[in-house]
Amino acid sequence: MANTTTNTIYVLNGPNLNLLGIREPETYGHATLADVEKLCAAAAAQYGLTADCRQSNSEGELIGYIHQAREKHVVGIVINGGAYSHTSIALHDAIVGVRIPTVEVHVSNVYTRESFRHHSFIAKAAFASLCGFGIEGYRLAISGLAAKIGANAIA
Numbered sequence: 153m154a155n156t157t158t159n160t161i162y163v164l165n166g167p168n169l170n171l172l173g174i175r176e177p178e179t180y181g182h183a184t185l186a187d188v189e190k191l192c193a194a195a196a197a198q199y200g201l202t203a204d205c206r207q208s209n210s211e212g213e214l215i216g217y218i219h220q221a222r223e224k225h226v227v228g229i230v231i232n233g234g235a236y237s238h239t240s241i242a243l244h245d246a247i248v249g250v251r252i253p254t255v256e257v258h259v260s261n262v263y264t265r266e267s268f269r270h271h272s273f274i275a276k277a278a279f280a281s282l283c284g285f286g287i288e289g290y291r292l293a294i295s296g297l298a299a300k301i302g303a304n305a306i307a
């Protein structure tokens with residue numbers, strides 16, 4: 153059988169995260185999605201991983217990326233599902249279905265906000281969730297994911 157191992161992780165951002173830096177800066181800060189993706193590339197590289205970053209405002213497209221992650225033998229997923237985290241059983245099922253170690257991230261602390269943000273379907277499918285660290289949460293998520301999959305820091 154061919155060796156199918158890759159060093160790629162997917163970093164998936166859901167609806168409205170393309171507006172980071174513009175939307176509600178008092179809640180989400182001033183960093184942009186481009187800043188997030190740069191941070192993720194650097195964080196992944198520290199573990200010999202490559203971050204393939206995608207953003208979509210469409211639930212179906214996000215599900216497609218999760219399915220594609222399996223086809224491409226992606227070794228881990230970091231996902232900020234945005235508001236779909238709180239509504240999408242379909243995203244939950246996609247993550248469970250592909251059996252790829254997944255970390256959920258939210259920029260804001262969803263537990264100090266409206267009660268409709270306190271439940272996440274993605275959290276149930278992920279092995280860990282982080283929220284409230286701003287965009288630094290993506291770095292922490294990648295570090296935790298690397299530990300989970302046994303990717304060691306490069307000296």
Ligand SMILES: O=C1C[C@@](O)(C(=O)O)C[C@@H](O)[C@@H]1O
Nearest residue numbers: 168232234235258259260269
């Ligand atoms: O779009 C978002 C962003 C968010 O996922 C976050 O990163 O804090 C939190 C969600 O409740 C919200 O709908």
